[in-house]
């Protein structure tokens with residue numbers, strides 16, 4: 001009988017992993033999406049959508065679906081899912097791997113201010129006298145940045161925020177990465193950006209903005225990743241497939 005792999009998805013890496021494994025005839029590959037996006041990109045292989053109902057729900061799912069291995073490839077900021085996966089896999093005795101792209105690291109010449117939440121980021125904007133800000137925090141995390149006095153925001157989101165919050169001085173830019181360096185330079189010039197607010201997602205797709213900030217000596221307010229459990233970790237799709245092959249061989 002085929003072995004069953006559950007990928008906890010929502011990231012580029014999760015899609016790439018499903019793509020690489022879906023055609024294997026020794027595997028059934030199921031990607032789980034959180035269901036936040038109305039029209040999500042469809043992964044290769046099978047997929048499901050929506051929360052499991054906490055640790056208990058995921059544990060039941062793993063048992064009922066007879067899952068043989070789980071690869072948690074959720075976003076570095078989707079910490080709740082990662083902690084749940086750890087607990088559920090332990091309870092259901094299913095091997096678990098975390099696939100997580102490395103965080104970006106500041107170069108010596110970078111002007112990053114590290115923050116642990118958006119309230120700190122908001123306060124830093126005011127303290128630093130930011131005036132024209134690229135806000136790249138995700139459409140569900142905009143609320144702390146409403147009513148900022150005397151600060152103009154370029155709010156870059158993949159899909160429109162719903163509900164639309166009130167920003168006194170702003171422009172919404174609907175755009176999906178990857179973003180290249182030439183395009184980012186043009187954008188920063190066109191809007192005269194002096195500060196970026198973003199989270200340390202890592203990866204290449206959205207890193208060009210940080211290079212522009214370095215070139216222009218701009219301020220970056222960088223939200224740090226949330227605390228993570230100590231667990232088996234891969235940083236590439238290839239490493240994850242090696243891990244999976246070892247699990248399936250035992």
Ligand SMILES: NC(=O)c1ccc[n+]([C@@H]2O[C@H](COP(=O)([O-])OP(=O)(O)OC[C@H]3O[C@@H](n4cnc5c(N)ncnc54)[C@H](OP(=O)(O)O)[C@@H]3O)[C@@H](O)[C@H]2O)c1
Pocket residue numbers: 008009010011032033034035036049050051052053054055057058073074075077078079080081082084138
């Ligand atoms: N946070 C980000 O910045 C970000 C960026 C890009 C993509 N994403 C993706 O968007 C999804 C949601 O992110 P989040 O930050 O809201 O996550 P989160 O805070 O870690 O998760 C909250 C709840 O959403 C459900 N959930 C999350 N990921 C799921 C998945 N892959 N399949 C099924 N249920 C899932 C779980 O509900 P139950 O407890 O009911 O199981 C989880 O407890 C994740 O899949 C993540 O990979 C997040």
